[in-house]
Amino acid sequence: MGMMQLIGLGKATFSHGIHPPEYKGTTDAKKIRRLSFASEMVLPLSQHFGKPSVPIVHERQEVVRGEPIARADGFMSVPLHAPATGVVKKIGLMPTARGPKADAIVLKLHSGASQEVLYEAPQDVGNMTPEEVVKAVQDTGMVGLGGASFPTHVKMTVPEGQKVDTVMVNGCECEPYLTTDHRVMVEYSMDLFAGIRIAMKAVGAAKAIIGIEDNKPDAIASLTAACPQDGSVTVRVMKTKYPQGAEKMMIKALLNREVPSGGFPSAVGVSVYNVATLAQLGALLPHSRGLIERVVTISGPGIEQPGNYLVALGTPLRFVLEQLGFHGDARQLILGGPMMGVSVASLDVPITKGVSGILVLTEEEKEAQIPKKVWPCIKCAKCVQACPIHLNPSELGMLAAKRQYETMEKKFHLNDCFECGCCTYVCPSAIPLVQYFRIAKAINRENREKAA
Amino acid sequence: MAEKASVIELRTSPHVRHTPSVDQIMRNVVYALLPVCAFAVYQFGISALALILVTVVASVGTEELFCRLSKKPTTVGDFSAVITGMLLALTLPPGFPLWMAALAGFIGIALAKVMFGGIGLNVFNPALVGRAFVQAAFPVAITTWTPAFAPGRLAEFIPSTWTFPFALPVPVDQWVKDLNVDGFTGATPLALQKFGDAAHAHVPTDAMDLFTGMVAGSAGETSALLILICGAYLAARRMMDWRIPAAMILGTYVTAGIFFLVDPAAYPTPMFMVLAGGLMFGAMFMASDMTASPVTPVGVWVYGLLIGFLTVIIRLFGGLPEGVMYAILFGNAASPLISAVTQPRVYGTSRKKKA
Secondary structure, rough: OOOOHHHOOOOOOOOOOOOOOOOOOOOOOOOOOOOOOOOEEEEEOOOOOOOOOEEEOOOOEEEOOOOEEEEEEOOOOOOOOOOOOOEEEEEEEEEEOOEEEEEEEEEOOOOOOOOOOOOOOOOOHHHHHHHHHHHHHHHHHOEOOOOOOHHHHHHHHOOOOOOOOEEEEEOOOOOOOOOOEEEEEEEEOHHHHHHHHHHHHHHHOOHHHHHHHHHOOOHHHHHHOOOOOOEEEEEEEEEOOEEEOOOHHHHHHHOOOOEEEEEEEHHHHHEEEEEHHHHHHHHHHHHHOOEEEEEEEOOOOOOOEEEEEEEOOOOOOHHHHHHHHHHEEEEEEOOOOOHHHHHHOOOOOOOOOOOOEEEEEEEHHHHOOOOOEEEEEEEOOHHHOOOOOOHHHHHHHHHHHHHHHHHHHHOOOOOHOOOOHHHHOOOOOOHHHHHHHHHHHHHHHHHHHHHH | HHHHHHHHHHHHOOOOOOOOOOOHHOOOHHHHHHHHHHHHHHHHOOOHHHHHHHHHHHHHHHHHHHHOOOOOOOOOHHOOOHHHHHHHOOOOHOOOOOHHHHHHHHHHHHHHHHOOOOOOOOOOOHHHHHHHHHHHOOHHHHHOOOOOOOOOOOEEOOOOEEHHOOOOOOOOOHHHHHHOOOOHHHHOOOHHHHHHOOOOOOOOOOHHHHHHHHOOOOOOOOOOHHHHHHHHHHHHOOOOOHHHHHHHHHHHHHHHHHHHHHHOOOOOOOHHHHHOOOHHHHHHHHHOOOOOOOOOOOHHHHHHHHHHHHHHHHHHOOOOOOOOOHHHHHHHHHHHHHHHHHOOOOOOOOOOOOO
């Protein structure tokens, strides 16, 4: 402590990466508040990575808040719960953030309903086997709330032959603007510790590490004070750097282990969860409840009442913006953070399980940040020095321009790119490198499917 | 609401960027070169000024010409041709005939840049290619040195500056004699060291004079101190990779040091090697050319060390007193290979490639 902290030593970090402006000041001290209910909710059946859920309700059926309305379709899938009491208006195609319309359940709310969750049954995690815990996790419909939306119970299933010794709890929140995880750590710390114990039980790990970037001192202080005496859960301070919260980076920074290329963290004995995921799990699982709402940071210069809101899943973007107000020169809507989020075209898109933030950027922002001209690569190597995976984005970009997608994959580890955006962020030539890589991956995938 | 939705824009992530653009970087390199140019003019007079202007105009004009010929939008706005012109002038003798300088600018841009596809695609540093061309074509003019701080230099041109195109350079011997500058022998410190003068085999030059630039030489190469400061500005703004000049200077120092330790009587001191001639200028502004240097972290060190090593070898054993130019050109040629064999180890993979 003291001197070591002062000069930044002793804080865990990874090599490379970038330091984007944080823009967290507007919301990081704002308490989580509940957003009111929209009159209509849209629940896409595929809010997670894996097979879409299967509806178990029919049109015009009455549903109660918290009631399952779609079941998991096999192991790589999760169920869906009704976010509010109302009636199923329709089951059919609705707009999604990804672009094409997808199957969704549309709920029409009963305006008089108290919206209390009545659908629950207590269960004692202490008496459950790891397999039972995993099943209970799947029943909550939990997915990674950090943005990846990967089913949590799948992560908790340790592959045969592997052993997990550490549960890593991701409180980095390295994306600019977002303060969801920050507030969850400060306000829901009891739920978070309950969730950590569930995860430890499921994977059979004896210890857990909570990694928090040093720009959240209040979260570090409160969680450090709340850690159990036996030392099974510890808090580690990490340097504020993007993408510190990427699981591969975190594992390297905290344990100096590297997840093998193409493998999962369990291969090196680690299982990583976002703090928001575990806090929700800690609140829901002991009552057998389902995931029906989440904390979302709603921010950006275009929004009038920025803050951290507890939003019911399925709330349309239009309703959120109407409630919180937005400036006339709002030009871009982003779901997620500015580095990895997606921009959306329609206000009818609903808030889904993976949405950690809603950003409204204005014309001004766009002018300042979006380069007007793309230059040829001048081989300045800034991308090479930024890539956290130590790829060579410069070379990959030139190969992409020549459409040598297979060479990119075979010789330059294209598939190790997790699209953090650091290379594009630093490129003085304004080459959309990440977008090139997404296209390259998609085409390679297509070709493989064709060949198979 | 509906009308708002109609102007919402769609883009792919990342949605924020924060970096100087190519033209901003190039403009800053120009800013960094301006003090060096100013010192050159102060030291060598209006001939140096004319030289800088001519090479810049020739370089930019050539790029504009080829853009028009190929019916492509002009690329002179990126300032890279301005840099080529400035770099070229600063590596030429101050009294270099202007028409030859213009030709060097044309060749540099046309042969080394436009032919390869323009900015970002050149294999060699265009300024050095231009200089190499005139070195081969006009061996006398390019080794005709004039004294620094000649009286009246800010009012009077060096006679050779205004050589008529395609004529032999106007001789400056008599003009230099008339100036009557103490101790000027018409040779640079490197030439004095290598070939000596009438009386001595090797003539050393005071290190402080080399450091501050109180010596004869190419227009912009003389003051190591000023070049260091200007280079530091670029490095601090992260517009130049400091590792390249560091590696090149280190390579020079170590190689020269080994020779000096073997035989201090025959070989110059490593400090002399680092400070003399175009080494400092070459390291800061030439070798560090982003496009012609490797992109990999290990590669930039290999590249810098290689150039430093080659510089010393050429200086000590080549037919020329100065070796920086050819060493850098060789380094440029080797950099794609260096990049290829020093690819960084990707996270989660082992160094050795799977078969």
